[in-house]
Amino acid sequence: MSMEGQTSVWILLLILLVQCCPSLSVTVTTSKQKVEVREFADAELSCTFRTERDQNPRIEWKKKAKDVSFVYFDGQFRGPFEGRASMAGATVTLRRVTQEDAGEYRCEISAPLDSINLGETNVTLTVLVPPDTPSCEIPATAVTGATVRLRCSDRQSVPPAKYAWYKDDLLMIPPRYANASYLIDVLSGLLEFKAVAKKDSGRYSCRASNGVGKPTLCQPQHMNIEDVNVGAVVATALVVSLLLLVCGCGAFLVRRNGFLARRTGRRSNANYIPPPQEPQDFKHTQSFML
Template sequence: MASRRLRLLLLGYLGVFCYHKVTGIAIETDNKNVKAEEFKEAILSCKHKFSKGMSLRIEWKKIQSQEVSFVYYNGEFTVPPTTPICVVPNSAMTGTVVELSCKEAEGSPPSEYQWYKNGVALLEKTGTGSARTANITYTMNKKSGTLIFNTVSKNDTGEYFCVASNGIGLPQKCSMKRMQVDDLNVSGIIAAVVIVALVMALCGLGVLYAQKKGYFTKESSSQKSNSQSTSEKDFKHTKSFVI
């Protein structure tokens, strides 16, 4: 199939941004409307004039829908983060270990993650003895995106979401999810244990009652009688056959 010729309309949105310390830079291109075959080479030109001694930095940016989708600078691509995937348990029991996770895989450089509870950013425990972080019962890792409660409490109930950012484009956040923390139902556990114990006790009493009434003895005697009757019949049959 013949190669499709694509008009790279995105190049119409491709901006050349020159960062400098002073004004007086002129920028132009040989072709503002580049055509190229799909999966083939495309050449974009950026000509610039500037005064000697100026500090110059050139970046290529792809802009779609007023958002920067990637930046090419110094031989490397930089890509803004995508919407992260957050894993938040719906419920948890007090005193247990609970882990929340947040991750996105498209950003370059890798994204850092910030967790929020009820719309307020959670503090990161620095270990410096700050009064604000002294009572923190969780561990937030901004590199991996994990939020771990070593002993979760009812005070940790709330709406959680995470924001991913890497300095390129706009930060992205996942949808808000609620985590409900409840006390362990001790009375329910005790009731269940009592019910199981009663059932086992009733079963034991039933077995003792059956033994006392001789149900197991009668069944054993019946099986023995049937066995003897079968043996006598077999003997008689064998004797008549020999004669």
């Protein structure tokens, strides 16, 4: 084959290779899809891109909630991010984040000169919050044998806190068997006594922890368990029963003797008006008097 023939073959192969290779389009990626930072720390939302031809693509950041709102648009930050965020390439850094900043963000790159001119990637931001002092509900008194519930809660911590209970400054271990005298739910903060006894009297407090910051405790409170006075309860019940019996017998005797009927009859006679006399009776009386 001549030199010209070989050249033609190479040119043909090159054309076929160019036509068969897929065209490159804008691609968008992130180095970290889930970002977790402490409250009031800085958060970096990574976004990198590559374009086919367009060397000056449009960069936009949006936050997805009930409605989609702009974070970065037309070369500047918007809304609550104005003045507290910076851009490096397409990567955003948010300063001193709070719970209001937590959510899902989307980085969009628009390259009109590329074959496929739009690419995007998502980043989820979680703002970690240590537990505040938990709110504790501890009854001051209870009677033996009663079911008693102690509650502990903290609604501010992220992730949600787990709870532990202390009695007289000693950690109460959650029981592993069903017939234990008490139960502890470490997720809801509930401490439940199925039937309290005198030995359950003491100072109780609750600890909340979520791995962010230091655990917090509520103020200890004393719960006193008192015995039920069985004798007084029985005596009271007997007295009440006796009174009911006496009242019932008295009412029965009154009705039986017709006492109420006689009282009713006397009231009706007092208001009785005799009928007028006939004329002949009047004449007879007049003649009798003469």
